[in-house]
Amino acid sequence: xxxxxxxxxxxxxxxxxxxxxxxxxxxxxxxxxxxxxxxxxxxxxxxxxxxxxxxxxxxxxxxxxxxxxxxxxxxxxxxxxxxxxxxxxxxxxxxxxxxxxxxxxxxxxxxxxxxxxxxxxxxxxxxxxxxxxxxxxxxxxxxxxxxxxxxxxxxxxxxxxxxxxxxxxxxxxxxxxxxxxxxxxxxxxxxxxxxxxxxxxxxxxxxxxxxxxxxxxxxxxxxxxxxxxxxxxxxxxxxxxxxxxxxxxxxxxxxxxxxxxxxxxxxxxxxxxxxxxxxxxxxxxxxx
Amino acid sequence: xxxxxxxxxxxxxxxxxxxxxxxxxxxxxxxxxxxxxxxxxxxxxxxxxxxxxxxxxxxxxxxxxxxxxxxxxxxxxxxxxxxxxxxxxxxxxxxxxxxxxxxxxxxxxxxxxxxxxxxxxxxxxxxxxxxxxxxxxxxxxxxxxxxxxxxxxxxxxxxxxxxxxxxxxxxxxxxxxxxxxxxxxxxxxxxxxxxxxxxxxxxxxxxxxxxxxxxxxxxxxxxxxxxxxxxxxxxxxxxxxxxxxxxxxxxxxxxxxxxxxxxxxxxxxxxxxxxxxxxxxxxxxxxxxxxxxxxxxxxxxxxxxxxxxxxxxxxxxxxxxxxxxxxxxxxxxxxxxxxxxxxxxxxxxxxxxxxxxxxxxxxxxxxxxxxxx
Amino acid sequence: xxxxxxxxxxxxxxxxxxxxxxxxxxxxxxxxxxxxxxxxxxxxxxxxxxxxxxxxxxxxxxxxxxxxxxxxxxxxxxxxxxxxxxxxxxxxxxxxxxxxxxxxxxxxxxxxxxxxxxxxxxxxxxxxxxxxxxxxxxxxxxxxxxxxxxxxxxxxxxxxxxxxxxxxxxxxxxxxxxxxxxxxxxxxxxxxxxxxxxxxxxxxxxxxxxxxxxxxxxxxxxxxxxxxxxxxxxxxxxxxxxxxxxxxxxxxxxxxxxx
Numbered sequence: 043x044x045x046x047x048x049x050x051x052x053x054x055x056x057x058x059x060x061x062x063x064x065x066x067x068x069x070x071x072x073x074x075x076x077x078x079x080x081x082x083x084x085x086x087x088x089x090x091x092x093x094x095x096x097x098x099x100x101x102x103x104x105x106x107x108x109x110x111x112x113x114x115x116x117x118x119x120x121x122x123x124x125x126x127x128x129x130x131x132x133x134x135x136x137x138x139x140x141x142x143x144x145x146x147x148x149x150x151x152x153x154x155x156x157x158x159x160x161x162x163x164x165x166x167x168x169x170x171x172x173x174x175x176x177x178x179x180x181x182x183x184x185x186x187x188x189x190x191x192x193x194x195x196x197x198x199x200x201x202x203x204x205x206x207x208x209x210x211x212x213x214x215x216x217x218x219x220x221x222x223x224x225x226x227x228x229x230x231x232x233x234x235x236x237x238x239x240x241x242x243x244x245x246x247x248x249x250x251x252x253x254x255x256x257x258x259x260x261x262x263x264x265x266x267x268x269x270x271x272x273x274x275x276x277x278x279x280x281x282x283x284x285x286x287x288x289x290x291x292x293x294x295x296x297x298x299x300x301x302x303x304x305x306x307x308x309x310x311x312x313x314x315x316x317x318x319x320x321x322x323x324x325x326x327x328x329x330x
Numbered sequence: 331x332x333x334x335x336x337x338x339x340x341x342x343x344x345x346x347x348x349x350x351x352x353x354x355x356x357x358x359x360x361x362x363x364x365x366x367x368x369x370x371x372x373x374x375x376x377x378x379x380x381x382x383x384x385x386x387x388x389x390x391x392x393x394x395x396x397x398x399x400x401x402x403x404x405x406x407x408x409x410x411x412x413x414x415x416x417x418x419x420x421x422x423x424x425x426x427x428x429x430x431x432x433x434x435x436x437x438x439x440x441x442x443x444x445x446x447x448x449x450x451x452x453x454x455x456x457x458x459x460x461x462x463x464x465x466x467x468x469x470x471x472x473x474x475x476x477x478x479x480x481x482x483x484x485x486x487x488x489x490x491x492x493x494x495x496x497x498x499x500x501x502x503x504x505x506x507x508x509x510x511x512x513x514x515x516x517x518x519x520x521x522x523x524x525x526x527x528x529x530x531x532x533x534x535x536x537x538x539x540x541x542x543x544x545x546x547x548x549x550x551x552x553x554x555x556x557x558x559x560x561x562x563x564x565x566x567x568x569x570x571x572x573x574x575x576x577x578x579x580x581x582x583x584x585x586x587x588x589x590x591x592x593x594x595x596x597x598x599x600x601x602x603x604x605x606x607x608x609x610x611x612x613x614x615x616x617x618x619x620x621x622x623x624x625x626x627x628x629x630x631x632x633x634x635x636x637x638x639x640x641x642x643x644x645x646x647x648x649x650x651x652x653x654x655x656x657x658x659x660x661x662x663x664x665x666x667x668x669x670x671x672x673x674x675x676x677x678x679x680x681x682x683x684x685x686x687x688x689x690x691x692x693x694x695x696x697x698x699x700x701x702x703x
Numbered sequence: 704x705x706x707x708x709x710x711x712x713x714x715x716x717x718x719x720x721x722x723x724x725x726x727x728x729x730x731x732x733x734x735x736x737x738x739x740x741x742x743x744x745x746x747x748x749x750x751x752x753x754x755x756x757x758x759x760x761x762x763x764x765x766x767x768x769x770x771x772x773x774x775x776x777x778x779x780x781x782x783x784x785x786x787x788x789x790x791x792x793x794x795x796x797x798x799x800x801x802x803x804x805x806x807x808x809x810x811x812x813x814x815x816x817x818x819x820x821x822x823x824x825x826x827x828x829x830x831x832x833x834x835x836x837x838x839x840x841x842x843x844x845x846x847x848x849x850x851x852x853x854x855x856x857x858x859x860x861x862x863x864x865x866x867x868x869x870x871x872x873x874x875x876x877x878x879x880x881x882x883x884x885x886x887x888x889x890x891x892x893x894x895x896x897x898x899x900x901x902x903x904x905x906x907x908x909x910x911x912x913x914x915x916x917x918x919x920x921x922x923x924x925x926x927x928x929x930x931x932x933x934x935x936x937x938x939x940x941x942x943x944x945x946x947x948x949x950x951x952x953x954x955x956x957x958x959x960x961x962x
Contacts, residue, residue, distance in 0.1 A: 057869070057870060058791070060870070061790075061791055061870040062787060062791035062792060064783070064787075064870075064871075065783045065784070065786050065787030065790070065791055066783075066784065066787035066788070066791060066792065066797065068779075068780050068783055068784075069780040069781065069783055069784030069787070069801065069841060069845070070784070070797065070800065070801075072776075072780055072837070072838070072841065073800055073801065073803075073804065073838065073841070074800075076816065076819070076834060076835065076837075076838050077800075077803065077804055077807075077812065077815070077838050078800070079819060080812070080815030080816050080818060080819035081807075081811070081812075081815050083815065083818045083819055083822060084811070084814060084815045084818060087818065092691065094447075094451075094688060094690065094691060095424060095428040095447065095451055096424075096425060096428050096429055096821075097428065097429075097821060098818075114699060114702050114703060115702055117702070117703075118702050135713065136713050136716065136717050136720075137717070138713075139710040139712075139713040139714055140713060140714045140717040142710060143710055143711070143714045144714075153950075157946060157950065158718065158721075159717075159721070160946075161942070161943065161946060162721050162722070162725060164895075164939075164942035164943075164945075164946065165725070165935060165938050165939050165942060166899060166915070166916060166919060166935065166938050167899050167901055167916065168901060168916055168919045168920050168923065169728070169919060169931065169934070169935035169938065170724070170725075172728075172919075172923050172927070172931060172935070173724035173725065173727060173728040173935070174724055175923075175927060176724075176727055176728065176731060176739055176740060176927070176932075177723070177724055177727055179581060179740060180579075180580070180581040181579050181580060181581060181738075181740045181741060182740050183727055183740070186740075186741070197520060200566060200567045210720075211720065211721070211724065214717065214720075214721070215721075218717070268806065268808060269808070269809075271808070272808030272809070272810045272811065273810075274810060274902075275901060275902065275920075279923065282566065282567025282568065282569075283526060283567055283568035283569075283701065284562065284565065284567060284568070286701060286702070289808075289810050290701065291698065291701065291702055292810060292814060293810070294697070294698050294701050295698060296425070296814055296817065296906070297421065297422060297425045297906075298419075298421045298422075298425075298526075298528075298694070298697065298698075299421075299528075299691075299694035299695065299697060299698045300421070300424065300425060300428070300694060301691070301694060301695075301698070302818065304698075305814060306814070306818070309810070309811050309814055309815075312808060312810075312811065313807075313808070313811055316808070387910070387911055389910055392921065392925050393925070413911050415910040415911050416921060418921065418924055418925070426909070426910045429817065429820075429821050429827070430820060430821050430824060430825065430826060430827055430909070432824075432826050433909070433910055434826060434827075434828070434909065434910055434911055435910055435911075571924050571925050571926070572924070572925065572926045572927075574926075575926045575927070579738065579740065
């Protein structure tokens with residue numbers, strides 16, 4: 043190979059520094075300008091006052107904090123935690139056996155079963171949620187079925203149940219996939235050994251399978267919890283403005299009430315809760 | 331060795347640059363927003379401007395103007411391009427028009443109190459009446475509306491009132507009071523809706539308590555809030571856009587509605603509209619021209635075109651909204667069940683919603699507190 | 704054995720749960736009536752309505768423009784970032800920054816960008832959505848390329864350097880070809896994510912142009928008609944076909960590789 047012009051014997055250290063700069067700088071500058079600076083702005087907004095028409099008036103205030111700890115708004119944060127936890131738990135209860143059985147399937151069926159889990163994910167997110175309005179509304183399919191069977195129609199839409207259903211539907215695949223990856227990695231000989239040593243299937247599951255798949259459980263739960271906790275589209279569409287989460291409040295403050303500082307305070311609270319949970323999880327993982 | 335030194339310095343350098351940028355940007359913004367309501371100053375407009383060098387962007391509620399409007403206007407005035415953007419609510423339009431420096435919008439359709447608010451922020455171009463000869467088609471009443479007397483910054487497009495729209499075949503007794511919505515009887519439990527846009531969300535409660543829709547008294551707003559919070563568990567949902575559909579499908583039996591969006595002309599003729607005995611509002615949806623518009627002559631030509639009786643009557647005939655255009659209303663055939671027969675004088679019984687300046691944020695806050703509870 | 708039969712209940716429930724709404728959605732798209740809830744008879748009329756809906760077509764074009772633009776930015780910057788992080792630094796902080804957009808709640812990034820664009824008085828439009836989408840897409844591209852890098856053999860790069868090639872030449876002639884499958888996978892992921900992205904687009908789109916997810920969202924807000932079902936059915940068909948074709952292609956590729 044013919045040595046190129048850029049191969050002149052420059053000092054290797056200088057060249058290295060240049061290399062690092064060429065590779066790292068463009069992406070990092072982009073992320074700083076369009077992610078870190080915006081986040082810093084959101085954080086700093088918390089200390090300022092609202093402009094009447096949105097925007098910020100740069101006069102210091104602590105009002106946004108005092109408003110944030112009002113039980114009215116803390117209650118919504120608590121409700122969101124409840125809804126996100128419930129969704130994650132149900133996803134785990136459904137996802138674990140599903141992933142477990144997929145892993146036992148012969149390889150051809152396994153691929154099909156996995157693709158079938160991801161496939162609904164490939165349609166438009168909004169339309170997936172919309173499908174539940176058709177199923178659950180007062181004149182919808184479920185209620186028509188109930189009526190035909192002689193039962194009274196149920197209020198299925200515009201409540202917490204509808205919101206949890208929609209969230210579960212949207213994020214269940216994100217639980218199944220990491221669980222499958224974790225279960226699939228298990229060495230079947232471990233379970234055989236446990237059985238040979240006289241352990242019941244349940245004991246084997248509790249003492250061997252479950253502990254070894256905890257990382258999968260953690261990842262899956264995280265994948266479901268994070269987008270669920272910060273969601274506003276699903277509670278808006280299926281909650282009818284009555285069953286709401288932090289995300290709806292943030293959206294309301296930004297696009298309706300035009301109170302950006304308070305919306306920023308709510309967003310900061312949302313991130314703070316997530317960071318706390320992540321730290322707690324990392325701490326638990328290190329102790330385990 | 332260089333590797334470690336370099337990477338240790340990089341984040342710090344980047345952070346400093348970012349902060350500098352943020353601070354510089356903040357500095358620029360604060361001077362802008364601290365100023366309040368600069369008086370609108372009129373631009374010099376040329377009545378003979380070559381419109382083919384101008385384009386036009388309009389934001390309007392979905393379904394509020396004819397589908398063919400763009401083509402027809404383009405053909406008639408030869409503007410280089412025209413786009414129609416849609417907003418679902420006034421609040422959404424306000425965010426669009428105020429969030430960034432240049433919204434790209436030339437003409438916006440917003441309700442009267444929001445036109446007034448946009449003007450206070452110095453965002454509107456005064457209306458140049460000499461460029462809109464069709465202003466003479468308006469009812470005299472429509473030039474003396476309290477949010478903008480003399481149509482200095484806005485031109486009315488439709489007007490009407492807010493009331494209860496209901497299924498006459500599904501209610502046991504026809505509603506007569508706002509309390510029928512706020513404290514629905516058992517047969518209507520979870521089958522009623524209220525609106526989401528702040529001032530209309532508050533309206534039923536304020537009127538039922540006998541207060542003005544333009545109150546800025548904290549204790550009155552607090553009482554209204556309590557009434558709305560008590561009503562919330564009995565609602566189907568909060569809705570500004572599909573209440574008509576909810577009535578047609580039977581999911582709801584009574585809804586808070588603007589007269590035009592109450593589907594009284596539906597083929598089954600089982601939907602009725604009533605103004606509760608406690609009274610209601612007079613709302614006006616208006617057209618305004620943005621100060622940032624670079625196509626102000628085309629914008630005026632557009633508003634003049636809308637006020638043409640042949641164009642303006644479309645709204646009355648197709649979306650059942652009364653238009654404040656006498657020449658257009660004289661040509662409209664009133665369909666069975668239609669509410670178009672209400673005369674301007676009767677409309678003026680309603681209390682006109684006006685912008686409350688800084689006190690308007692109390693209603694924004696009321697709306698978030700109702701949402702949060 | 705009894706235990707695994709018990710497991711079948713949640714297993715089948717999962718699949719019924721995932722597919723029942725989709726089936727209902729498709730069936731109702733053939734409804735002849737105006738309602739999306741009550742089936743009145745078979746008709747293709749809503750597909751006709753859809754085909755004439757200019758907003759939907761415009762939204763589709765805008766979505767493709769945004770996806771292509773943000774993928775281009777994210778692929779270039781993400782690949783460089785991945786190589787830089789893997790080869791030129793050991794900083795954990797930089798690692799974390801590069802991964803952050805992928806774990807940050809989309810709503811938080813969305814309002815941050817809205818505030819930022821407001822502060823610098825940037826006019827909103829398709830370009831602002833493109834720039835915004837590239838933020839999270841870049842994190843995914845970088846992550847995918849890095850997995851490829853960690854498996855890559857560095858001896859080739861070293862050999863290239865020993866033979867006198869500079870870092871740029873080495874990157875272009877040696878590293879990049881090795882990384883290509885990872886880059887393509889990352890770009891595809893970025894493209895798909897952008898196509899379906901709603902929240903960030905919703906906050907940073909401005910007034911005049913709308914992406915398809917936003918068009919769908921406003922259609923639903925203004926009332927539900929079988930037209931939305933028809934659109935959903937078509938989008939389903941497209942993605943199912945894409946998945947099956949993709950599956951076939953990888954299989955052909957694998958069997959060729961084995962030959």
